[in-house]
Each structure stands twice: as C-alpha cells, then as structure tokens.
Amino acid sequence: MKALRCDEPGKLSIIQQDIPKVGPGEILVRIRRVGICGTDYHIFHGNQPYLEYPRVIGHELAGEVAEAPAGSSLKIGQIVCIEPYLYCGTCRACRLGKTNCCQNLQVLGVHRDGGACEYIAVPERNVVPATGLGLDEAAMVEFLAIGAHGVQRSGMGPASRVAVVGAGPIGIAAAIFAKTRGAEVSVLDMNTRRLAFCQDEIGVDHAFEVSPDIDDRLKAATEGDFFDVVLDATGSPKAMMKGFSYVGHGGTYVLLSIVRADITFSDPEFHKRETSLLGSRNATRHDFETVLDAMRNGRVPVAGLASHRGGFDEAPGLVPQWSTSEAGVIKALVEL
Template sequence: MNIEQNKHPAAAQAMACGTVVEPGLFRIEQRELPVIAPEGWALVDIAAAGICGTDYHIFEGKHPFLNYPRVIGHELSGRIARSTGNWAEGELVVVNPYLSCNHCRACRRGKPNCCSSIEVLGVHRDGGLCARIAVPEENLYPATGLSEIQAAMVEFLAIGAHAVRRATLSAEDRVLVTGAGPIGLGAALFARLSGAEVHLLDISQTRLAQAREKFGFTDTHLAGSDILSGPLADGFDVVFDATGNAKAIEAGFPLLAHGSRYVLVSVVKETISFSDPEFHKREAQIIGSRNATREDFETVMTAIREGRIDTGALCTLTLRLEDLPARFGELAEDREALIKAIVTL
C-alpha cells in the first residue's frame, strides 16, 4: 500500500485535507479554505477527528457507498469559526455528520439517520479531516463540559447508544455483543448502563482482555468456544453484531434465544443468509441500526459529563494531521489493540 504526503506548498486561503485518493493511497492534499457558509449552515474549525473502521474500510476499498477521491473524517469536534444567530465564535461543538434531506418519508417520521437521500460526511461527501468545514447548523450540538478530544468521540459512541435504544433493552435481558472493537464497546457500555447482563464475543484475546481490564466486562468469550452451555444454553435475548463480517453475522443466528432480537450494527457488502425454520421457531426479530440521532448524541454527552463513560480508556492515541500519512497504513493493518485514534488539527 502506498502512503505519501503531498509536498506542494499551501496556497493562500488553502487548507490541508486528509484524503484517500484511491484504495491504498492516503495523502494530505491542499483544498480551498471555506470562507462563506450557505444560509442555515455554519463554518466550523475542526479541533479533533476520530479515525474509525469506516475510514479504514475506505482506505482498504471495502466500503459499499463511496466514490474516490474522498476527504475522510466524520467523528468530529470543532469551534465555530464565525458567529451566527445561534452560535458564538469559538464555541465548541460536536458535529453530527449525517446530512439528511428533511423531506423524505423517513425524515418526516423523525428518522433522519436513515434518510433516503442521506449524505454522510467523509463517505458520500468530503469529510472533516481538514482545517474547516461548512455544516448545517441543525447538525451541530453544544459540547458544554467536554474537551475537544471527548467531543470527537461522541459520534462513534452514539452509534452504540442508538443500537441499544433500537433494541429496547431492559434489566431482564441477557445481551451478547459480537465484536469488541470501538462500536461494539460502545454498544456494550450503553447496554450495561441499561442494566442488562452483557457478554462480549470476539476472535481476539487482546480485545477481550482490554474489555475486561479497561472497562470491567467479566463475561467475555473467545469465538469458537462452546458459548451455549451451562447457564447460557438458552441463548441470548439480544445479540448485537459489530463485526463487519458476513460469516460472523450468520454465526450469530444460532446464539439467539427464543423470543429474541438480533441487532445488526455493522454494514457488509455480502448477502446474509440464515435458516428460516430456526428463525421462525424462535420468533426472533432482525433490527437494522444505522447511524444515530440527536437523542443518541445527547445521551452520550450526558453520560460523559456524568463520568459514566471513561473516554480516557477509549482513546488509545492522539496524533497530528501532518503525522498521519506516515502512520495510516500501520493503523489500518494492526487494529487489534487500537480502540480509538484521534487526530488533532
């Protein structure tokens, strides 16, 4: 894979942008610095950006909804560049990167996270791994009481919080989260806050050890073990898949208890198949969980402010944008011990 940095000097009113030019090629390019925002939008000077599985998948050519080249970055915090009627210059904000049309049936029914014409920053349009972006004001939330680094972690945690809300958990539920990466950990943390009994399943002993040591999850299982034995023989009331792997998703169906829910958080290109008789016998539900809403962002920010989410344990490392070209390939290839890398600008 080719990792390189554009050496051309920055022109006046230009900014550096972290761009995946094509699969396997990440570099810093110069783009024009936005100085005027459309009506109803605001200019945001990016403070920090999380690198997530979506960004790695874009780099690896595995994302199903993307055209190249693309400025990546959708886990964003920033400061208002110019005051508006709603925002003061310098105010710290969390960016909701899901730009909805506000007109389709989903939007009209209060589900902008699955808008039929949705554009996600860093996926469908250029993202925020750059000095400044323009964002609809309705997609900005005040990050009161949060640091710039914490504010950049709200979005990925909101994915897990949304999945948990979709599952309508209760304290009586026995939950299995498959995939102990950042999204899976987020789902597990908010499932635990709901009072449910939470188990984690992963192919990596390293990730399971982190879940135990950093976050106190005692019920962890290595993939391939006989998980349906003893007190777990009846299966799980709710299974969350956060693996991004089609085979792992299919392997989750037999783990469902009768009367259970299967929440698919990860996205894969492949077709998923399962045994219909077994599925109907269980009267199970399949629930897709996509993105997050303002309610989920607010849930996460409240949990961070109240100290119920340890953001320090989630942030594995921080680095500056200019250092990323030399590190991106390494981060993409070895993510086993990496929870969250945050790029500061």
C-alpha cells in the same frame, strides 16, 4: 487549508483546499480532532460501500465554532461535535424522526468530502454543543452514538442477557450503553486485548474468546437459553450469519455491521425462535445527547478509549499503521 484525502485505495495524501464559504443556515467549524474509524480504514483498503474516490475522509469530528449566523445559539470558540449525517428533513423517514436513515442521506467522509480538514461548513442542525467536555470527548461522540442507537433499537432492559459480537470501537460502544441500561453483558471476540479492555474498562460481565467450541461454551454459560439480545459489530458476513444461532427464543438480533454481501439464515430456526431482526444505521441527535450525558456523568472511559493519537501531517503514514490488528488501536485521534 489542509485536508486529508484518500486518492485511491491504499493512497492517502495531504492536499490544499480553499476554506469553505458559509451558506445560509450553516456554521463554520474549525476542526481540532478527527477520530479515525473502521469506515476510514475500509475506505483506505478499498472495501467501503457507497463511496467514490478521491474522497476527503473523516466523520468523527470535534472542533470550535469559527463563524455563526446572527441569532444562532452557538458562540464563537464553543466546543462542538458534528452529526455527520446530512439529512433532507422532508422525506418520510425524516418526517418520522428517523433522520439517521433519510432517503437522501449524505454522510460526511463517505457520500461527500468529510471533515479531516482545517475548516468545514455544515448546517447548524448538525452541530452539537459539547458543553462541559473537551475536544477528545467530543471527537468520540459519533461512534459511541452508533452503539447507543443499536442498544436503543434493541429495547433491552435491566433483566436482559446481552451478547455483543465484535469488540472493535462500535462493539465497545454497544457494550458501554448496554451496561448503562443494567443488562448482563457478554462480549465475544478473537482479540484477547480487546476482551481485556471490555472487562477492565467497561466492566462487562463475561468475555468469550471465539474458538471452535464457542457454541458449546455459550450454551453452557447460559444454561441452554442463549441471549435475549445479540448485537453484531464484526463487519464479517460469516460472523453475522453465525450470530443468528446465539439469539435465544423470543430474542432480538441487531446488525450494527454493514458489509458488501448477502446475509442468509435458516428460516425454520428463525421462526422457531420468533426472532426479531433489526438493522441499525448511524445515529440520531437523541443518541448524540445520550452519549454526551453519559460522558458528563463519567460513564464512558474516555481516557482508555483514546489509545492512539498523532498530528495531522503524520496522518497519511499513521492511518495505514493504525488499521492493522497488531497496532492494538481502540480509537485513534488525529489532532489539528
């Protein structure tokens, strides 16, 4: 079978591999869509933590069940998405239901070879039926679930004033699920096209283009109170540190981004606000189901999100193009 591998930073190739053999309790999935995300671009550019080369990329996966064990609830040909976080199920985090931050976590396409290939075998518990949805929708569940998880972590509600900093796919996902909770949502970014998308497709309440006077503009817009919840999805250490100043008194700061850097903040300001600081890693099965339900109820602008697509054989040339800001990508899908 074919697989898309990042051999080293800056080099992608199509390679040939054997179709994997299915082990006990595993499902063989024929991959039909692969979403390309920030992690894949970081792998291509050589700045992704926790990774060794070469690596078959791909963790936003949709496909059809090709082989299932006797007694499985999954049926041959059924459209599914894959929860790409292979957790041990026995560590303390897993026993507490926090499988997204398992102490022994292996993420497809990062810690081990991913799903940008024709077939993949994964534990049945990581295969999620996408009942009533198509392949495009199923391929976008994972990145949307990351945003949904951060929103759930924040504890926001209908009365919350929320700022999402960074309008890439994860920030967009956070904005979508903040809106489903009825929050007043502002999005901050330097990319005016993405801000327009958030207004037109998601219906966010406010969009702020980041500029040198952004602090004054946010202060004026919120009558000096700033925000109850701030979610950072920038992937920028400088922006992540700056985001502390956007959190209002008694507010919560959620870091969706992960970077190779130390993040520092002013302790007096942190304590003055009694800020709650939360990390948000990956997503859980509950978050996947939250996204699937929102899709079925028409609360996710799927058609608008899928801005770019291409065939598998063209992917080594397309991924570098899609990784540039000039490409205007919201979400790119590779079709098999």
